Amino acid sequence: MDTRHGSTDEKLERFRVTCRERGLKITPQRIAIYRELSHSNQHPNASRVYEEVRKIFPNISLDTVSRTLQTFSELDIASMVEFSGEAKRFDPNLDPHHHFRCIQCGHIIDFCNDDYDAIEVPAELQTKYTILGKRVCLEGICDRCKTGD
């Protein structure tokens, strides 16, 4: 899957173009971070990327890696895995339901939907893994943040 969209060189060239378009300075650190992220298929966190990039830039700081990954996700150069980076959150609702989360205020809204409950797990996943839960996760801006903020 990770080769569907071209070689590393192509990816890096697209990365440079995107940075220029969005007014982001192209620094060796950013290139190294982007390269490491796009090589990994582990959905790494900042610490993991930091450990790898440090092999090339021993003086890079974790803060730089953290900020850079954040910047990438804000500018749609990468995305952040939904709900990650939040404290453990608990839900007393045990019935099948789905989540909408506001990316601004973090509020999570439960909703029910029969069509979503009925989605099927692809056969190839079902044989390979033991599926224990399935849920549709929507993200966006909630009504409050849209109006008042």
Place this chain on the structure above:
Amino acid sequence: MDTRHGSTDEKLERFRVTCRERGLKITPQRIAIYRELSHSNQHPNASRVYEEVRKIFPNISLDTVSRTLQTFSELDIASMVEFSGEAKRFDPNLDPHHHFRCIQCGHIIDFCNDDYDAIEVPAELQTKYTILGKRVCLEGICDRCKTGD
């Protein structure tokens, strides 16, 4: 939505029964934590529950709240919001895709599925909120953890 399944008293009675069934001692702290969780529709984290429960038990510790919520989710008295409680994880894949996450090793696997891409956002959500992303999140045990561990 939070009243669909009966009054607070009914919930608490069911809670007591479940605890007994699973050999969990019924302590005043656990009752207070459960009550607070089931009153909230905020998907609270341990700190928030702690702040509330402290109003009734000023000496309760955050550790107790934390452990108790963890216990509740292990015994299916509550659930933990998927991916929460993990460090921010980043994904270089910007194409529509979905996530399977192993609840044992934390590994996240991307997969593509046209049916999942095609799911529609319910009209009432679409008018109320601005939907920016949608994804199916599956959870379970991955092939590695099933066999080797």
Place this chain on the structure above:
DNA sequence: TTGACAAATAGGAGTAAGTCCTACATAGTA
């Protein structure tokens, strides 16, 4: 090509959220 300057970085301090440890307390039972 060279400044100038806004943006980015390094390194250290600070913070949030949770987990570990151990002595003490108590719910459930016999």
Place this chain on the structure above:
DNA sequence: TACTATGTAGGACTTACTCCTATTTGTCAA
């Protein structure tokens, strides 16, 4: 009612950032 496994409080520790400030560096304009 007394015993014991289970649970709790409080403090130390850990992880993963996030903030701050001085220094450095891409980029643009002359």
